[in-house]
Amino acid sequence: MKARIHVTLKSGVLDPQGKAIEHALSQLGFQGVDEARTGKVIELNLAESDPERAREQVDLMCRQLLANPVIENYDIELTT
Secondary structure, three states, rough: OEEEEEEOOOOOOOHHHHHHHHHHHHHHEEEEEEOOEEEEEEEEOOOOOHHHHHHHHHHHHHHHHHHHEEEEEEEEEEEO
């Protein structure tokens, strides 16, 4: 089973990298970008075949290591 985790900053948390992207796009002539937010995607290959148990394991991984729940949100996608 494969897991894809999307980790993004919570709204209200400053995103300096996103601000730098906004500025760079403007400098390159791209207008109309109101806000850029950055994040990360983590892909895992799991030995677990039960989707419910896999989701529980990945959720625990996110809470303990892969994301900072205080300032980040995460979304888990599972595929076989």
